[in-house]
Amino acid sequence: MSVIHSVTLGRRAVLQFLGVSMAVAAINNPRSALSDTTAKQKMCSDGHLALTTGFVFPDAPSDVLAAEFKTTDPATPLLLPCTVPLLRHDDRLILFDAGAGPAFMESAGRLVASLKSAGVEADQITDIVFTHCHPDHLWGVTDEFNELTFPNARYHLARKEYDFWTGKDTLQSVPEHLKTFVAGAQSRLPRIAERAKFFENGAQPLAGIEAIGSPGHTPGHCSYMLHIAGDPVLLTGDVFSHPLTVRHPKWRWGTDQDSTIATQTRQRMIDRIAADRTRVAVYHMPPPGFGRIEAGSNGPSWVQET
Numbered sequence: 001m002s003v004i005h006s007v008t009l010g011r012r013a014v015l016q017f018l019g020v021s022m023a024v025a026a027i028n029n030p031r032s033a034l035s036d037t038t039a040k041q042k043m044c045s046d047g048h049l050a051l052t053t054g055f056v057f058p059d060a061p062s063d064v065l066a067a068e069f070k071t072t073d074p075a076t077p078l079l080l081p082c083t084v085p086l087l088r089h090d091d092r093l094i095l096f097d098a099g100a101g102p103a104f105m106e107s108a109g110r111l112v113a114s115l116k117s118a119g120v121e122a123d124q125i126t127d128i129v130f131t132h133c134h135p136d137h138l139w140g141v142t143d144e145f146n147e148l149t150f151p152n153a154r155y156h157l158a159r160k161e162y163d164f165w166t167g168k169d170t171l172q173s174v175p176e177h178l179k180t181f182v183a184g185a186q187s188r189l190p191r192i193a194e195r196a197k198f199f200e201n202g203a204q205p206l207a208g209i210e211a212i213g214s215p216g217h218t219p220g221h222c223s224y225m226l227h228i229a230g231d232p233v234l235l236t237g238d239v240f241s242h243p244l245t246v247r248h249p250k251w252r253w254g255t256d257q258d259s260t261i262a263t264q265t266r267q268r269m270i271d272r273i274a275a276d277r278t279r280v281a282v283y284h285m286p287p288p289g290f291g292r293i294e295a296g297s298n299g300p301s302w303v304q305e306t
């Protein structure tokens with residue numbers, strides 16, 4: 001599942017991220033912009049999730065689904081790619097989420113192998129910045145022996161997200177289908193708590209990386225603006241997980257924990273991204289996972305980079 005490219009460029013001030021290089025020609029905001037980066041280029045697949053159209057789009061009109069998937073059968077398989085952003089910045093190797101690990105879904109949990117193929121060992125990862133704590137983003141912090149997968153990493157996590165998943169009443173309060181998610185988070189988050197740094201929305205967990213609260217999918221879900229001079233990139237985590245979630249932001253997505261708030265967040269992000277023409281990287285979109293959102297006369301649409 002992994003597609004890795006490695007390119008060495010002959011100068012600093014180049015940021016490499018998810019298979020695409022972005023020249024940092026000038027620093028617009030020296031206090032916050034990412035700069036002084038070295039030059040290797042990687043994109044990291046964690047495999048994919050094997051879901052169904054009926055699970056991810058429980059309320060979608062059947063005629064629209066039929067046009068997209070050529071069938072109205074809710075059991076139609078939908079394979080959702082999992083692509084983990086990796087950022088090399090100066091002497092740091094930063095992952096955005098940790099993948100699914102070995103215990104969630106057989107088709108996922110390939111991140112360490114993808115990193116290895118690119119010449120990066122798990123113990124070289126210096127930082128993991130989390131969008132949220134669902135299994136396909138968090139459970140990869142531990143391996144099949146229940147040891148830390150990335151033993152030298154520092155973990156950066158929104159305080160609100162951590163507090164929700166570790167709350168003493170959370171397991172009892174969530175619906176049945178989320179209890180496995182909560183139990184999995186509660187067995188893993190204490191493992192990383194000592195090496196964790198918590199932040200509030202709007203903070204910069206690391207220099208040049210701005211946390212933007214984007215709740216609904218989970219209570220403390222965060223997106224991240226990478227302030228790269230001349231070519232900023234917004235990582236939206238699971239705000240969008242399929243091109244149809246851009247086209248139809250009001251549709252319920254199967255794993256959104258609060259559909260009303262998730263819909264508001266999607267709409268707000270669409271407006272911002274389309275207006276600013278921001279380049280976006282999305283965890284579950286088809287590889288390479290980069291694109292833009294265009295506000296067309298027939299509604300917004302995802303424009304995939306090739």
Ligand SMILES: [Zn+2]
Nearest residue numbers: 134136137238
């Ligand atoms: Zn996800």
